[in-house]
Amino acid sequence: HQYFCFFSLCFLMTSLGGQFSAKRLGDSPFTIRTEVLGGVESRGVLRKISDMLEVILKRMDTLSALDTGLVERIQAIAQNVSNMAIRVEQILQNSIYNFTLFSAVRDGTSSQCEVPRDPRFPECPGKVDWMRARWTSDPCYAFYGVDGSDCSFLIYLSEVEWFCPPLAWRNNSSPPTQLTHQTKAPKRQAAFRTDLSVLLDQVGTGKESLSFMKRRIRRLAQQWATAANRLDSKLEQRWRDQKKILVHVGFLTEESGDVFSPKVLKGGPLGEMVQWADILTALHVLGHNLKISMSVKELQGFLGVPPGRGSCPLTGPLPFDLIYTDYHGLQQMKQHMGLSLKKHKCHIRVIDTFGTEPAYNHEEYATLHGYRTNWGYWNLNARQYMTMFRKDKIIALCYIFML
Template identity: 75%
Template sequence: MRAQWMSDPYPCYSFYGVDGSDCSFLIYLSDIEWFCPPLAWRNHSSMPTTHPVPRIQASLRSDVGPLLEQVGTGKESLSFMRRRIRRLAAQWAAAARRLHTRLHSQDREQKRLGTWPVLVHVGFLTEESGDMFSPKVLKGGPLGEMVQWADILTALHVLGHSLRVSFSLKELQGFLGVPPGRGSCPLTGAFPFDLVYTDYHGLQQIKKLMGLSLKKYSSCMHSGVTAETHTPDNSFMGFVAEELNETERRSIQRNKVTNMAVVYGKEPSMWKVFIGFGFPYEGPAPLEAIANGCIFLQPKFQPPHSSPNHEFFRGKPTSRQVSSQHPYAEQYIGKPHVMTVDFNNSQELEAAIQEIMRTKVEPYLPYEYTCEGMLERLNAYIEHQDFCHPDAPFPLVNTSRSWPGNPPSPFTLLPNSSTLVWAPNVTAPPSWPPLSAMLLVLAPEGLSCVHTCQEEKLLCEPVFCRDMLQVQCEALEVEVSHLYPAVSAEEAECYLQKEPLLFSCAGAGPKHRRLCPCRDFIQGQQALCRDCL
């Protein structure tokens, strides 16, 4: 402190009253960084006692004017987001009314304590991240990320939550209340937000601004959200596609041109076929085309694209294998709206085109990509997901005697299968998703939990990873690996995941059989189980 108090972090030290004296050093190291024990002569009893603030009843909003003011102007990207928010405002309002009618008997609570708002920091549009998107908005550049963030902002606003939106480091620093310095200055008060939504760039920026203080609050930040249902390892936030009324649907069917294929167009009502050529992966355009009465023709990847064999995924922390340009459309929509074929097989491709020319389809939009579906999903996340106070994991089976049976276990094996379900004579502890939705399935050798659960017409649920310690094995090891929990393919040896946050539904290895936490789901709303609402 004596040698460096006027160097790099000086604005921080000065902010907290350090003036170069040993007395100020001791006070700072004791009261601010807690590096030294409390000083006996300091009045610590005057520290305010915090009490839980009653939650405020949320009220749905239909006026997007206040949100448009927060988004602001000055960039083409922001103008694009404002236009989208304004254009879909009526659909959001109608969806909110329908959702309110369905949930009117349930008391919804606003996800904030007192006046604490939700922070949404869109890092990829900040100047500090390079913002390569804004200059290309009107030149055919990618718009998918802006679509998703515009819809996230609108959904949070319509649900009645208090938002703070930042598109720059200056705004972010002001909202966080971070003292001056380069991230070495700790926050001493309560974190000003109950929930934070950001992206990869935004998370790095928050880390830089908050420095050591981030560790204390990082569990409340949610950056693991995706536009598409990539894998269950991240929460599916999604986006919406515009819904057609009956007049628009009839107009499309009446005016649709046959024998026409469109790769990119501004008037979807004239499309017959929407063709994907393999990239970009999982964008919103195919869903918008299907919602406007198109048939989506896309390539099948053989072998599937993944980190070992494709440059786009190389170096990314995922074991995911992508079977087509838009796996969601392939697996959950399918024929007649989606045709997935090997473009290298001319006979298969020609047969698919002939089938498309004979097929008539109605506009189709999955519920989870409607305004109501996104509001329902996001509302459930905010009410039930808890990143700040996760439930304690179960004890290991060898150390727990709280379950009946010999050996003790809360699970029972289904007849003629390798599937475990929650025992009917055991009361499940509180959890979300509820443990009643969980089935444990032992995967075949070399298959991931994504594929294993799909084979059972279920979905992998990583939240249940912490509840999978009730396993009886001859030998047990607890390690950090994206392949665990698993069972050795050759020996009766079990491997459990030491770090639950690293559990991967997509991980697979030739020497292990994954123990997969599967769950049921609502048709058209995969993010939620049947008992999740």
């Protein structure tokens, strides 16, 4: 009889393992329905396990007369089955709750998805109304799980954007996206560079404008090396943080029309390319970590922008300490960064060849006084604009911005 108990217990464990092997916590949330529908049968198995455990406990006196090793094996199996029973019960309870909640979210009928009237989030009701009418206007909303239900609107507006309060029934162990603070990588020291080969590879090929910039970089390589060595000796090994810098040359992108490249050898304007070549070289020589973008696709990839038309914000912190761009690039960033541009605007440095007067930069003032322009109204700090400078001042200027 004792052996019968032992092998019956093994049989039940095998049955249990086969029954639940496909239902693990890591499975897709859409498998919840299968787990819940199997709940009655699963509980029947649990009752059989409990009954068998009681029989084992009642027979322990008799079993003690058996071989000690066999008793230990039976006790270990009993403990494993007991632990498994507890775990399965937890899974079933969670599955029932999650399935009920999932159905409510899917159908948009959950009372927990009523639009809140919270004075701390006054824009929430209006944003929900807007989402109801226009959530299909940009694929990025569906990318973040918006499906047309109020629940999905509130989840998006509280966890991706920040217009609604966090939902109490959601897993709020992590703060909303806009407040997320990731552990920063340890600071690295910027070391002066005199080898420009890596930079020349990054600039790329395929356009006469790029060839012009690379020729200038090569031609002035010795002067850059001299300037770097001179500045290095003045700083006397002073620590400088290595910055992560994105350089987006907007006026050379196909999306902006790139009217400059075809005119390089025909007497076209070269001042912008001179300025970009010198700034790229200065940042490289100063020892910073550069990414160079010459298209909107590259810009989106470097910034981690969600797919779509730019209505959704970035979902994480900006991956760069600074972004150097021009007015074409600034406009492209506005189109593809959504609300994130305002949040990260202080990281931007605008290569503004001929300068922008403060009256045109300040949107409210310019509008009030009728200053109309295609390149103003950005409300940047005046020190974020970089105008034409002689090349021997470029390193000093960039260094100031790095501090």
